[in-house]
Amino acid sequence: MxxxxxxxxxxxxxxxxxxxxxxxxxxxxxxxxxxxxxxxxxxxxxxxxxxxxxxxxxxxxxxxxxxxxxxxxxxxxxxxTPSTAGLDKDTVAIIPMRGVIGSGADIEASDYLQLLDEAYRRHNLTGVVIEMNSPGGSPVHAGIIYDAIRQKESLYPNIPVIVVVEDLAASGGYYIASAANEIYADKASLVGSIGVISAGWDASELLDKIGVERRTFTAGRNKDFLDPFVPMSKEGKEKWQAVLDETHQQFIHAVKVGRGERLTITDDVFSGMVFTGAQAEQIGLIDGLSSAHNLLKTRFANATPIVFAPEHDPWEKVAKEFGVQFATKILTSFSLH
Incomplete structure (x- = not known):
């Protein structure tokens, strides 16, 4: 029917x-x-x-x-279905690194190590371009990313890693950049700041003036050496300065290894001073003046650019903002700037 x-x-x-x-x-x-x-x-x-x-x-x-x-x-x-571009055409990986470096920050080592692995899994990869715009942050996370980039370069010598600086590649940002085969920046970009800083204050006399007694119990004579309400002892100052100096030497060594003979060492290079892109080119901190757009057009004109960026839940950042602990604040104060 x-x-x-x-x-x-x-x-x-x-x-x-x-x-x-x-x-x-x-x-x-x-x-x-x-x-x-x-x-x-x-x-x-x-x-x-x-x-x-x-x-x-x-x-x-x-x-x-x-x-x-x-x-x-x-x-x-x-x-x-596998991408036809990925199967039939060369590709270039674009990895943006923007923001502060550290645990729970914009540039976290675990995220970017995973992105590097994903990028290098493509059989037709011809280059990696890192778009850098960072004021620095944790020396630990910067060092981890630095080592990961150097390892990839040794395993894949025919795939260049190129960093293009946008506004800023200072301190930890330049630490990471120095691992690349080549570094480019704009003439007005700020580059360098190869140094270490630990900021704080001494408010040990404040409580006495307002008539408040603070009670702190420690086990270990140097446990409270960073406490702003306790006068820092000579021993504490010397040992903390030794820590900063050691971290600075690690930073300097990484830059020397990464830049090699291209670097011209002057009194200012490792002093923590920041340089413009034009100045940085003269002393070998970068290889030239260019932008990511121009680089892709000239060096990778026949390759398909693929962006590799960390994906975050919109609420994750809010949770991190409200979930900061005291230990994180202490580690953040010990940063590359």
Missing amino acids: SWTEEEQDKKESQAVSSSSLQAEEHKPVDNTDAKLWQLLEKTLSDTVVEKRRARRWKIFFRFTTLFFIAAVIGVATVQM
């Missing part, structure tokens, strides 16, 4: 007509009864119309649902 909407409508129309004829045949003479029959006939007619509308909307929603399901399947199929 077959069924169509037209046939169903025809049957319902015939039923209404039949009811109308029967009503006409048995139509009483009374005006009140006539009005009732007319009302009944109108009600039946309206019911048929509503049924027609309901069927049409049902068919519409069925087709819409079917189309949506087909679209979802199509998108999933495209995503699961």
Whole structure:
């Protein structure tokens, strides 16, 4: 058997007509009864119309649902299918590094080590371009990323790693950049700041002036040497300075290894001073003046750029902002700036 909407409508129309004829045949003479029959006939007619509308909307929603399901399947199929660009054409990885370096910060070592691994898994990778814009941060995370880049360069010597500085590659940002095969920047970019800083204050006399006694219990004579309400001893100053000096030497060594003979060592290079891109080129901190756009057009004109960036939940940053602990603050104060 077959069924169509037209046939169903025809049957319902015939039923209404039949009811109308029967009503006409048995139509009483009374005006009140006539009005009732007319009302009944109108009600039946309206019911048929509503049924027609309901069927049409049902068919519409069925087709819409079917189309949506087909679209979802199509998108999933495209995503699961290997990219033709990745199979047929050379690619260049773009890795943006923007913000402060450290645990829970914008540039976290674990995130970027994973991104590097993902980029190098592409068999047709011809280069890695890191877009750097960082004031620095944790020397630990900067060192981890530095070592990871150097390791990739030794394993894949034919794939150059190039850092392009945007506004800033200072301190930890330059620590990471110095691992690259080449570094480029704008003439007005700020580059360098090869030094270490630990900032704090001495408020040991403040409590006495306001009549407050602070009670702190420690095990170990130097446990509270960074406490701003306790005078720092000579021993504490000497040992903390030794820590900073050692970290500075690690930074200097990394830069010397990364830049090699291109670096011209002057009194200012490792003093923590920052340089413009034009000045940095003269002393070998960078290899030239360029932008990521120009570099891609000239060096990787035939390669497809693919961006590798960490994905974060929008609420993750909020959670991190409110979840900072005291230990994190202490480590943050011991940063490369």
